[in-house]
Amino acid sequence: MRHFLLIIFIGIISWSCTDSDDPVDASDGFDRQAMLINWADNIIIPAYDAYNLSLAELSNSTNSFTENPSLETLTSLRSNWEVAYTSWQTVSMFEIGKAEELTLRDFTNVYPTNTGNIDNAISSGSYNLTLPSTRSQQGFPAINYLIHGLGTDQEIVDLYTSSESHKTYLNDLVNRLATLTGEVLADWQGDYRQTFVDRDGSDASSSVNKLINDFMFYYEKALRAGKVGIPAGIFSNTSLPDRIESLHQPELSKSLLQVALTSAENFFNGVHFDDNDQGMSLSEYLDFVNAISEGETLSRLINQQFESAQSAINGLDGNLMLQVETDNTSMLKAYDELQKNVVLMKVDMFQALNIKVDFVDADGD
Template identity: 40%
Template sequence: MKNTLLFALLLFVTTIGIFSCQKESSADTPGPDTTLDRKALLTQWADSLVKPGYQRFNDKLVVLKAKTTAFTAAPTTATLTAARQAWQAAYQEWQKVELYEFGPAESVSLRNHFNIYPTDAAGINSNITSGAYNFELATAIPQQGFPALDYLLNGVASNDAAIVQQYVTSANHRRYLTDVMAKMEQTFGTVYSQWNGSYRDTFVNNTGTDASSSLSRVINAYSLYYERFLRAGKVGIPAGTMTGVARPEKIEAYYFKGTLPLQLATTAHATVQQFFNGRTGRPSLKSYLDALGAKDSRTGQSLTSIINTQFGVSYQQLSTLGPDLYSTITARNADAVASYNEMQKAVRLIKVDMTSALGITVTYVDNDGD
């Protein structure tokens, strides 16, 4: 009898053990949303997008530093023109990396130091006059970066000869331009060195989907960038979609104007779509969503197809705002509002449908009032 009970007990324990192992095995069975898939995606982003993108931008920043240094050392119309050209080239390249506001870039608030506009011209003039300023203060955010360079190279006087003369006669102007460049170089250098150091492996190996995971940080940064800094910043706010009053002076590169503001916007938009689609045969948001079988919540169609279609429509509408975005907002603002509205349609697809399909929680709050 005792042997029978012992056998029964042993059989029961063995059965429970087998069942537990089966459950654990089932939980670890690879599916379309596996850690391996995420690691491949993160590796592609790190090694084929972020690091090469930062390298190209760093190359442009180095040239910009050299040209502005040459200008402050010997202010002439020729050195001013060369500095402007380098500024335009670096500003264009910036549009291709600005959306990478995660990891080291998020830690140092790279975007705040590089591209908050409109710039605070009155604050810059006050800083130049006093010779005392601290770029780490919150009030100094709009007094530095590319928008500050826009004012310093294009807006401190009414024409090129007067701008040059300002720098010839004012050591404080020369110093401020030098300090803005030094701050940009130092801030970006921190981000660049970390990606070329240990952070790359930290990023690639953080394969979860929780709020602190690399995937979550990238998706939140991507969605936030498209919604707030591209849709609203480059088009919606200047067009007055939140206030009902057009404010063309709030465009990017306001002091330079011409074709550059729209070029910056279209470059940024193209970058967003290129990041989504990646390279053929390589892991990307598109391939990942397709592997998950993600569908549009309203139509049941392939989510990636719907997103790409809307990206195409919004890019086309944005392209019609040229060649001079300032003049377009001034003379035919309804077209700028229409561009904003097309981008808004993509926001829902990215922020709601895509994040839901990926199992990612949106951690930022959009506060632009729309």
């Protein structure tokens, strides 16, 4: 009887609480804006800033190489390309605002690159890199082909010594990356940061809902499927080793994947880009709403799963093409570990945070 009264009493209290609640604030009480500020100021903008600087270095070394093709300038160009490609992995997931409008990822990292179209563009001199149909002939994979895929090192140097059209195309590709990224960074450093932070509500167009969806889309399609699943043959009848990222410099493929996964994990935990401090994050948000799954906090489960995926990937060969060709089972196991976090995040996390998935698998035609 006492319990019964208590229940009624609690019922009345919660009823009255609901009544007096501000009717527009339907959220869970978590300070979404503080999280958005951490994301913008400590993660996204510093990451874009670093990426933008790496592209400036890439531009410089491209200029040096095309002005004076030699083994030394080629080596320096390749090294700066690696740094920039690696830096790209830290921002690719933030396809929101200007990056979304420009479809930055698709102009930066579509692979496999279309070498036939690249050869045609170079020989004809006729191309418009702003068109969607040219996405597979630009970006890092196309530059990769142009600096690794055209013969021996000496042959490449000789080619650029003699061919103005190769120089032009290579410079155009690097400039295009720099221009796109410059626009995105300028927008963040201009008005967009405030717009992003101000959209702190919980509807479908709020920054949290949108960016979590963008993050999830990236994790599922670009990271899990693009970097691991497609080469491993998950979506085809046979494995497709030539679909790895960084095909013309395959030794880089695993480290790009590692940086991408670490960046995703850091974003989940609100880890600052420039140091290892932690700010408000999805992980904290999950703890705030007390998200539990099978007796364990969801944030912990997701972090454990990130670690499982990391260790599965650490065991792979640095050259993922070689990995697929010699021991695809380990590649499949890495995929499985990445996939488990799709379930934990896209199902459990979205549900816990009351966020709706805003993308579907493409129709396929």
